[in-house]
Amino acid sequence: MSQRSASDPKYLRPLTRLIDRSAGPLDFEGYEAEDGYTTFRRAIKDLSSADVQTVVKTSNLRGRGGAGFPTGVKWSLIPMGPDAGAKYLVCNADEMEPGTFKDRLLMEQAPHQLIEAMLIAAHAIQATAGYIFLRGEYVTAAQRLGQAVEAARAAGYIGANILGSPWSFELYVHTGAGRYICGEETALINSLEGRRATPRAKPPFPQIAGLWGRPTIVNNVETLSNIPHIVANGADWFKDLSAGKSSDSGTKIYGCSGRATNPGCWELPIGTTAREILEVHAGGMKYGRTLKAWLPGGASTDFLLPEHLDLAMDYETIAKAGSRLGTGLITVVAEDQSMVAAVRNLEEFFARESCGWCTPCRDGLPWSVKILQALEAGRGQAEDLEVLHKLTRWLGPGKTFCPHAPGAMEPLQSALKFFRPEFEAGLAKSDKALTNAGTA
Amino acid sequence: MTQTVLKIVDLDASAQFHLSDTERDEIHHEMSHYPDPRAASIEALKVVQRHRGWVPDGAIAAIAAVIGIPAAELEGVATFYSLIFRHPVGRHVIKVCDSIACHLTGYDELRDALIASLGVRLGETTRDGRFTLLPICCLGACDRGACLMIDDDLHGPVEPAQIAGLLEPYT
Numbered sequence: 166m167s168q169r170s171a172s173d174p175k176y177l178r179p180l181t182r183l184i185d186r187s188a189g190p191l192d193f194e195g196y197e198a199e200d201g202y203t204t205f206r207r208a209i210k211d212l213s214s215a216d217v218q219t220v221v222k223t224s225n226l227r228g229r230g231g232a233g234f235p236t237g238v239k240w241s242l243i244p245m246g247p248d249a250g251a252k253y254l255v256c257n258a259d260e261m262e263p264g265t266f267k268d269r270l271l272m273e274q275a276p277h278q279l280i281e282a283m284l285i286a287a288h289a290i291q292a293t294a295g296y297i298f299l300r301g302e303y304v305t306a307a308q309r310l311g312q313a314v315e316a317a318r319a320a321g322y323i324g325a326n327i328l329g330s331p332w333s334f335e336l337y338v339h340t341g342a343g344r345y346i347c348g349e350e351t352a353l354i355n356s357l358e359g360r361r362a363t364p365r366a367k368p369p370f371p372q373i374a375g376l377w378g379r380p381t382i383v384n385n386v387e388t389l390s391n392i393p394h395i396v397a398n399g400a401d402w403f404k405d406l407s408a409g410k411s412s413d414s415g416t417k418i419y420g421c422s423g424r425a426t427n428p429g430c431w432e433l434p435i436g437t438t439a440r441e442i443l444e445v446h447a448g449g450m451k452y453g454r455t456l457k458a459w460l461p462g463g464a465s466t467d468f469l470l471p472e473h474l475d476l477a478m479d480y481e482t483i484a485k486a487g488s489r490l491g492t493g494l495i496t497v498v499a500e501d502q503s504m505v506a507a508v509r510n511l512e513e514f515f516a517r518e519s520c521g522w523c524t525p526c527r528d529g530l531p532w533s534v535k536i537l538q539a540l541e542a543g544r545g546q547a548e549d550l551e552v553l554h555k556l557t558r559w560l561g562p563g564k565t566f567c568p569h570a571p572g573a574m575e576p577l578q579s580a581l582k583f584f585r586p587e588f589e590a591g592l593a594k595s596d597k598a599l600t601n602a603g604t605a
Numbered sequence: 606m607t608q609t610v611l612k613i614v615d616l617d618a619s620a621q622f623h624l625s626d627t628e629r630d631e632i633h634h635e636m637s638h639y640p641d642p643r644a645a646s647i648e649a650l651k652v653v654q655r656h657r658g659w660v661p662d663g664a665i666a667a668i669a670a671v672i673g674i675p676a677a678e679l680e681g682v683a684t685f686y687s688l689i690f691r692h693p694v695g696r697h698v699i700k701v702c703d704s705i706a707c708h709l710t711g712y713d714e715l716r717d718a719l720i721a722s723l724g725v726r727l728g729e730t731t732r733d734g735r736f737t738l739l740p741i742c743c744l745g746a747c748d749r750g751a752c753l754m755i756d757d758d759l760h761g762p763v764e765p766a767q768i769a770g771l772l773e774p775y776t
Binding site for chain 2: 251260261262263264265266268269300301302303304337339340341342343344345356357358359360361362377420422423424428429430460464494496497498499502506507510511513514517518520
């Protein structure tokens with residue numbers, strides 16, 4: 166059998182080099198034949214927890230779940246030492262950000278990579294148990310990860326005194342039962358504890374008091390999947406993967422959905438432009454249509470315009486343009502598609518998925534939906550646009566318990582900024598006249 | 606004037622409800638994964654749902670007793686999560702993705718065609734008990750929009766014209 170890694174001799178696509186979608190995922194033996202778990206075994210035998218933490222910190226790996234927090238810094242906040250007691254590593258596999266379909270690929274097609282990554286990460290923080298918090302709808306991923314965990318356990322990589330070391334670690338797949346809010350770190354912890362997925366107040370941060378009040382690290386699937394490669398090849402190698410396209414390190418699984426010719430996701434150097442993602446990899450807009458707007462990384466990121474396509478898709482560049490990299494999978498809107506309808510769809514989603522814990526989110530999001538539905542039907546009232554503007558402030562950062570509502574306001578505020586005439590066109594005729602009189 | 610009373614748990618039904626040995630074993634197995642048995646709440650609800658299609662009123666008190674938490678707290682959990690069914694559902698559950706990616710690739714048409722084909726609205730079950738139609742958060746298959754799941758099977762992209770053929774195997 167040919168070595169899959171041979172398809173990437175220069176090791177430029179660490180996350181997907183062993184993926185062959187037509188052949189399916191490697192089983193335990195196949196993964197080991199590709200040197201899988203070699204880095205894990207080396208880490209246990211030759212590297213201290215501090216060694217692993219240092220290389221990850223130096224690599225400048227940043228969270229791939231959307232927030233972009235430096236992984237090594239997150240890890241460094243966890244208490245270490247022989248008296249630290251129970252500690253947990255949680256993989257956030259609750260991929261539910263609309264427009265995002267990258268973690269599904271990594272879990273369905275490279276389950277052992279994630280298991281090895283979690284074992285190395287758990288060694289780095291000396292975790293006593295780990296959980297993969299997987300959304301319930303990912304049934305194939307659940308089955309393949311479950312098999313991978315059992316195979317790793319049978320090999321002695323999970324359990325008591327791993328590879329003869331004093332360290333013991335258990336790993337479980339935990340599947341959810343819906344609700345987008347479970348992706349929020351502290352809501353995820355509540356859900357994992359068997360409670361309603363309402364977010365928790367921070368501080369204390371999960372690194373200090375998380376799952377069952379114990380120090381807990383929550384990392385995204387893609388973030389974790391990078392770990393074996395960073396430990397194997399070093400921080401400098403990881404930094405160079407961005408190939409001069411960005412000051413950020415590594416690759417990123419980018420993607421494109423919406424009316425693109427060839428929607429999909431691809432592992433590329435971080436800092437690749439959105440134009441390359443759309444025009445080269447996704448084959449441009451479908452039916453030769455013109456691009457009108459795009460979300461850089463999920464429903465909770467601000468819309469950008471065609472003029473932003475040449476920006477590097479990294480954390481700082483996209484932030485400077487007024488949006489967020491988010492999950493890095495872009496969603497494209499074509500010229501003949503309605504921005505009012507698109508934002509209505511987004512806010513309906515956010516309103517439905519609010520956990521209901523804090524008032525601005527619980528009541529403000531349905532209010533925005535009502536207005537957007539009226540505008541879409543041409544029944545808007547004169548003050549509606551002003552109310553929408555106010556909502557983007559009332560539900561903005563610092564006004565709510567968690568980032569759900571502020572995230573919901575990002576596409577709304579940017580659509581209002583860039584496409585105001587489309588919203589004005591939704592005002593009822595009599596109210597249009599009023600607005601015009603008011604601004605004259 | 607009529608007064609609406611929300612019924613949380615039917616106590617009479619609770620008395621008649623019994624978890625099967627298999628359900629009990631599966632719940633205990635899930636509980637062994639966590640230092641606090643409460644963490645198995647969602648998995649326990651899913652165990653019962655897997656065997657019975659939904660979570661009847663009586664199951665709430667029965668599961669809560671196994672886990673060792675108040676029934677009211679378990680009901681709070683059961684009603685929070687959208688994939689725990691506290692009403693009977695059809696033999697097959699259709700989950701239509703209503704994400705922005707599917708919205709841009711034909712969700713409205715697909716949803717309307719499903720509603721017309723099944724004769725039910727979102728959240729309802731067909732009269733013959735064959736299908737329940739539900740909206741769902743982004744299914745993470747945006748390269749295959751507009752998409753949907755029927756039970757554990759992902760389908761996409763789905764055109765309205767394909768619906769009849771798609772539903773046929775689900776009897």
